[in-house]
Amino acid sequence: MLPKDKEEALEGKIDSLQSYIHSPQKQKTLYKRTLFVVSISQIFGGAGLAAGVTVGALLAQQMLGTDAYAGLPSALLTLGSAGAALFVGRLSQAFGRRTGLATGFMIGGLGATGVIIAAIINSIFLLFASLLIYGAGTATNLQARYAGTDLANSKQRATAISMTMVFTTFGAVAGPNLVNVMGKFALSVGIPSLAGPFILAAAAYILAGVFLFIMLRPDPFVIAKMIEVTNQKPSNNGQMETIEQTKNKRGIIVGATIMVLTQIVMVAVMTMTPVHMIHHGHGLGEVGLVIGFHIGAMYLPSLVTGILVDKLGRTVMAIAAGTTLLLAGLIAALAPGDNMILLVMALSLLGIGWNFGLISGTALIVDSTETSTRAKSQGTVDVLIALAGATGGAMSGIIVSVSSYPTLSLVGAIISLLLIPVVIWSRGGKIV
Template sequence: MSQGAGKALEDRAAWLQPYLDSPEKQQQLYRRTLMIVVLSQIFGGAGLAAGITVGALLAQDMLGTDSFAGLPAGLFTLGSAVAALIVGRLSQRYGRRFGLAAGFLTGGIGAIGVVLSAVTNNVFLLFASLFVYGAGTATNLQARYAGTDLASSTQRATAVSIAMVSTTFGAVAGPNMVQVMGRFALSIGVPALAGPFILAATAFIFAGLVLLIFLRPDPLLVAQAIAAEKRNGTDNSVVNNPHTLSVNNRGIMVGATIMVLTQMVMIAIMTMTPVHMRHHGHGLGQVGMVIGIHVAAMYLPSLLTGILVDKIGRTMMAIASGATLLAAGIMGAIVPADSMIGLVIALALLGLGWNFGLISGTAIIIDATTPSTRARTQGSVDVLIALSGASGGALSGMIMAQTSFGTLSLAGGFLSLLLIPVVIWSRRK
């Protein structure tokens, strides 16, 4: 071994050892990590709201048709699938700090590209930029895992919920700044619908810098070192027991299925809501308000949801997710298109059902993985989540163009019922 490599190992041992020796320092780092994640999520939430709120409207204006209005959501969720895989691999190898910072900064570059595409009216640049912008969306979702690396089994869902509830501040502010950012964009010679992407670029870049500068020591690297030390003092036959591996694999499959279904249903209905509202005379401010309430329902109840998932169980909250999404689909189908109250309730239920599914599914995934494989597995699962969102977003425009928003809502609601047999299967021994 070279002198340089030996010194690097000694330096690493020097900063790691206090955390290996002291559970109290581990909890201090756990709390500090949550604070950094919270700050980054506030910025990240503002960044992801742009694509949700005006992505479909921007494509509608540039293409002149509704049939492909769901394509932007499909593209940035497809981009988020690729990014989720890369961010997961980078995090597993180099730690959360490097992986998450790279993802957010890439998303910021994509948002800048969307603004340039609107200025030049270049549809191909728009689609390519939306794909890259998806990296910010994927990273915003994966950041929820960073706070769980040093959490105990009874803190995991709560840790996820703290990260997600902090996203609310930016995610709710984003849609409600649509008009403000639109006026700002016009004042500098940029189309109004590109205004929210100026906010997204700034927000994603700030989120990336916060993590890059402050997420030290890296929680995943510390968790991996702690797990390695515990393995050295235990019987590896217990760790590698086929029954244990089977239970863990089942947990990964169940958690992934719950999150995939909830993501598909939520993206499909949410993507077409702005188009549906514009068709029936609602203004951009009203669209922003409905989407803002929807995003609030996605994230704001997280703290309570996390406590419930830790206290009453993952499977019960997964069932609650399916029932809530069904109620959202039925509500979206039966309320009059000109009813703001009805649309608000439907989209709030849609966000709440997604919240239940994401937090319960995330907790199941964390329970079923170890630090040595956790980030890579989480990244792979988030790929499936993103792909399901991409297919839901891309198909939603075609379904609505051929049928109606009501049909789309009902289809999504009934699809969510598949969560129940999945949960029943997961409880079988």
């Protein structure tokens, strides 16, 4: 038995949580608070994500002395994020978003610290191991978008997703543009310059984890589960339940398909762009600028994307994603390597297409899952997204090494074009 004071404290906590169940006003207030807290954490998370993405391939290229494996860091990062997505999803299902997200960000910060040490001692083995762990930050940053939907109704879900992603923009754009600053800082303290951005990543991920752990109370997912259990009504219609389950499975498949294909294209082209630029005489500052535009385009359109997904429909915006990625691939393939304007345009369109695909696909996943299994299902889908990114990252270096960057961009354009018939077919030929 618990001591009386602890038992009373526990009962008070339970009563406090239960007060949300029958109070739409308290639910609405918590929904807004959750969006605010998650959005602030995304500023730090975005900085941690972007800093590592910008120089990961360059660091591996420098340590290995070849381009053939320059896509490997991205592959390892996304492979690590696959395992982390499953872990964070299951942790969130069992203990709530607060525990799952805070833990994921902390692990990501540990991985970034490992990358710094690997650069100092020039250990390629430690670099690759640390990049796997660093992937936890990427997975957590992505899964945080779900937290805003826990108390949102069906007409608010895409908008809630987009609101949290908008705030990622601030950190995501700042990260690449601090490459030179962090590089100089790293050199001043005896650390290789390319490890500098990972100093920022480590600090950003740890701050995001601490902030969520302290501020995400009460946990929106715990409240959502309690509401679902309370409002659950027994059903005697087995046929209706079967139809609903089939519809939900289809929605999950469609949502996952959208996000997997857009992730492959985005990661593949983005990963090799810094290497392509360095080969054409661009400096780290220019690489940071292009990647900054790209990552900004991944998140900033969220200001309107969520509203469009809720108003126009999930499939319409998924088709828009495929069309935008197709255009991005064609421009990247045809742009001269020394033309900054066309590279910025191509990478910006690449980010916008990814944004359309992620928000429309995520909304479909939320629409098609029940709270009792939602976080676990979301984690599983994010595993597929991460594995898709790992595939894109690993293949990108090989394709460029064997052929060229324009060839890689054309392959990305073709894959993105496949998204359109797949989505229409999956929705029974209806664009809704």
